[in-house]
Amino acid sequence: MGILHSLMIGFSHVFMPFDLFVLLIGLTIGMAVSIMPGLGLVMGVVLALPFTYKMAIEPSIILLTAIYFAGTYGGCFTAILYRIPGEPMDVPLLWDGYSMSRRGQPAKALGWALFAALIGGLVSSAVMVALAAPLSAIALKFDSPDYFAAAFFGLSTVVSLAGKSMVKSLISLCVGLLVATVGVDSIYGADRFTFGVPILRDGVQLVEVLVGMYGLGEVFTRLGQDVRISTGSESNLNVGTQFPSLRELLQIKITLFRSTVLGTLLGIVPGAGATITSFISYGVEKQYGRRKKMLGSGLPEGIVAPQIGSTASVAGHMIPLLTLGIPGSGATAVILAAFLLHGVQPGPMLLTDPASRVLVYTIFASMFASVIGMCVLGFFWIRVVVRVLMIPQGILSAIVVMFCLVGAFANRNNMSDVWMIVIFGILGYVFEKFKFPISPMVLGAILGPIGESSFMRSMIASNNDWTTFFVAPIRGVLMAGAIAALLYPLLRAAYSAVRGGGRPSAQDGGTTALG
Amino acid sequence: MRVLQRVKASAPYMIVLAAGAFLYYKADHFDFAHAPGRIGPDAWPKLILALMIAVAMWGVVTAFFAKEASQSSPPVEAEEAALLVHPPEVYPWFVWFGVAATLAFLFLLPILGFFIASVIYVAIFTYIARYRNPVGVLALSLLLPLVFMILFMRIVYVALPIGIAPFDTASLALMSMIGVH
Numbered sequence: 136m137g138i139l140h141s142l143m144i145g146f147s148h149v150f151m152p153f154d155l156f157v158l159l160i161g162l163t164i165g166m167a168v169s170i171m172p173g174l175g176l177v178m179g180v181v182l183a184l185p186f187t188y189k190m191a192i193e194p195s196i197i198l199l200t201a202i203y204f205a206g207t208y209g210g211c212f213t214a215i216l217y218r219i220p221g222e223p224m225d226v227p228l229l230w231d232g233y234s235m236s237r238r239g240q241p242a243k244a245l246g247w248a249l250f251a252a253l254i255g256g257l258v259s260s261a262v263m264v265a266l267a268a269p270l271s272a273i274a275l276k277f278d279s280p281d282y283f284a285a286a287f288f289g290l291s292t293v294v295s296l297a298g299k300s301m302v303k304s305l306i307s308l309c310v311g312l313l314v315a316t317v318g319v320d321s322i323y324g325a326d327r328f329t330f331g332v333p334i335l336r337d338g339v340q341l342v343e344v345l346v347g348m349y350g351l352g353e354v355f356t357r358l359g360q361d362v363r364i365s366t367g368s369e370s371n372l373n374v375g376t377q378f379p380s381l382r383e384l385l386q387i388k389i390t391l392f393r394s395t396v397l398g399t400l401l402g403i404v405p406g407a408g409a410t411i412t413s414f415i416s417y418g419v420e421k422q423y424g425r426r427k428k429m430l431g432s433g434l435p436e437g438i439v440a441p442q443i444g445s446t447a448s449v450a451g452h453m454i455p456l457l458t459l460g461i462p463g464s465g466a467t468a469v470i471l472a473a474f475l476l477h478g479v480q481p482g483p484m485l486l487t488d489p490a491s492r493v494l495v496y497t498i499f500a501s502m503f504a505s506v507i508g509m510c511v512l513g514f515f516w517i518r519v520v521v522r523v524l525m526i527p528q529g530i531l532s533a534i535v536v537m538f539c540l541v542g543a544f545a546n547r548n549n550m551s552d553v554w555m556i557v558i559f560g561i562l563g564y565v566f567e568k569f570k571f572p573i574s575p576m577v578l579g580a581i582l583g584p585i586g587e588s589s590f591m592r593s594m595i596a597s598n599n600d601w602t603t604f605f606v607a608p609i610r611g612v613l614m615a616g617a618i619a620a621l622l623y624p625l626l627r628a629a630y631s632a633v634r635g636g637g638r639p640s641a642q643d644g645g646t647t648a649l650g
Numbered sequence: 651m652r653v654l655q656r657v658k659a660s661a662p663y664m665i666v667l668a669a670g671a672f673l674y675y676k677a678d679h680f681d682f683a684h685a686p687g688r689i690g691p692d693a694w695p696k697l698i699l700a701l702m703i704a705v706a707m708w709g710v711v712t713a714f715f716a717k718e719a720s721q722s723s724p725p726v727e728a729e730e731a732a733l734l735v736h737p738p739e740v741y742p743w744f745v746w747f748g749v750a751a752t753l754a755f756l757f758l759l760p761i762l763g764f765f766i767a768s769v770i771y772v773a774i775f776t777y778i779a780r781y782r783n784p785v786g787v788l789a790l791s792l793l794l795p796l797v798f799m800i801l802f803m804r805i806v807y808v809a810l811p812i813g814i815a816p817f818d819t820a821s822l823a824l825m826s827m828i829g830v831h
Contacts, residue, residue, distance in 0.1 A: 185802075185806060185808075186805075186806060188806060189805075189806055189807065302663075302705055302708060302709040302712065303709075305701070305702075305705045306663075306666055306702060306705055306706060306709065309670075309698050309699070309701055309702035309705070310702075312698045313673065313695065313698055313699070313702075316694060316695045316698070320682070320691035322691060323682040323683070323690060323691045324682070325680045325681060325682035325690075325691040325692075326680070326681065327677070327680055327691060327692075327695060328673065328676060328677075328695070351752075354748075355745050355748055355749060356739075356745070357779075358741065358744045358745045358747075358748045358778060358779055359739040359740065359741045359742050359744055359745040360737040360738070360739055360740065360741075361737060361740045361741070527781050527786075528779060528780070528781070529776045529777075529779035529780055529781025529782075530776060530781055530786070530790055532775065532776075532779040533772050533775050533776045533779065533781075533790060533794065534794065536752070536775060537768065537772065537794060537795075537798055540752075540755075540756075541798055541802055541808075541810070544808065544810070545802055545806055545808040548808065548809055550756070550759070550760065550811075553756055553759075554756060557749075557752055557753065557756060560749075560752075561749055564745060564749075568739065569662045571662075587694045590694060591689065591693075591694065594689050594693075595688055595689070598687065599687070599688075599689060
């Protein structure tokens, strides 16, 4: 069965009434959460998870993927018009998007962002469809040391990319990895870090970590901040969207190509979330762009590069999830949880089994539909969605905190899960307060079990020979890449010191999150 | 930098160091049957803890002996953008009030039942979050728990806590009102 034929079957599923309805709901939720500072796409995906418990698997994954895609786009509207970045990934849009808007071209700026999201989403989704089968074939050859190398690669990249302090990133990662070890060990049956508490013997659920750190932790943090959202005049709500002309598009064709490739490739790397991709795309444009010296003054390149980067990264993130079963971001970790709740294990076997193959291509088709749908919604409906900004922060905090607590309870009808979420919420606040990045901790909790089980199996099979992680091509390349990723920040710091200490650049100014 | 400031800067790393050392001790005492020539369930946690302890030690040293912050400031645009995403904390006590209210809610939930406990919690939490319109607070604290009951009990089929007597009477009456049996 050819790829196109499978994709058409996928589209026929996506356009079934309920799936289409779920897609529209997902897109609307994704846009709303990305517009509102303090929410965010990961929180949107997390809060929607309890509603998938009673759904079939196709609409469940369609809902979460639609939120994920739309979450990378909705924030551009408020960043460009009001200088309110709904998410850290929208910060680069402030520099050129808001500047263009202030120059009297808000419709044009929105048009560039919409076009960038469309191109980034469609091209990266197409790349993903093309790569899925060959990557699955390669993934079928993976054994334990290869899986360990892939997990190690993801963990090392998130440390090197997440935040300004490598020490804090590493500590955050270690905390996440330790959280994943709590409970009864699967090989020996030994209790680890349970401290005699019965609920800890089951281990810590990933959803508890995600909801606690991203949801409740963010709400607690916001309680201490003086958050005032001013949308200025109402007139901005009536701004339309003006598409760029063909001539204007051709002028930035290199930026379009570069950012799409960068976004998709970085998306494949576990750990490099939409925020990191957005900042790197802007940074590369600032370093190599044709009009790099004018960037920040309201150039289309400054809007297109980060928007393409963040949207393209979504399809990239789905590749390791569907082909290896390794989630590379907070949102894909929740999608993995939804798969597992429905009894489906993502991985290379998905494409070999005819029934699950249909599921995979339905997800692919929903990604194309999500990209087009979010752009259509952005064009016609964003003015309605953006009114969520008018909800007072106090009300919003109460709604989010109730969703977090009740959603956690709904997972297993268990109060222990709710207590765990509050503990992780407090931990999330403490992390924010002391400027420890959250994304390495969460990725540690996600990749920790994969890393440990493959590490243990490899060591037992090789009689404790650690060179087993380096002696074959796939694992050798991944381990070399991981070591390079860990050394890169150190070498960059040394280079800056030799050059006389460079000032932090604009693209270093943001914070990172697993988008 | 004064000594007190240096200690304050390195305090988070010292806490991590102490926690790491304690957990390493615990990992060293995991109860399992050793298999000769095979690594045990303590190997992976010990690897992580060794890394964490080493990094925390490095953090203590670098934070304690860090030079004064240089006069050169980051670019204004980056600084402003960072503040837009993460405004500075100005009401630390409100955070702890919010945490205390949440813990009290969890404690009271099995006793009062979801609806009554949520009405009280939402009212208090909204107030702590500095939304002070009394009509708005009242409306939200009554409507939000009701919407959640409908959403989770009728649509997602989750058995939310109904509480103990006499509070369960209110929960059961409300459930029959919204059609949950």
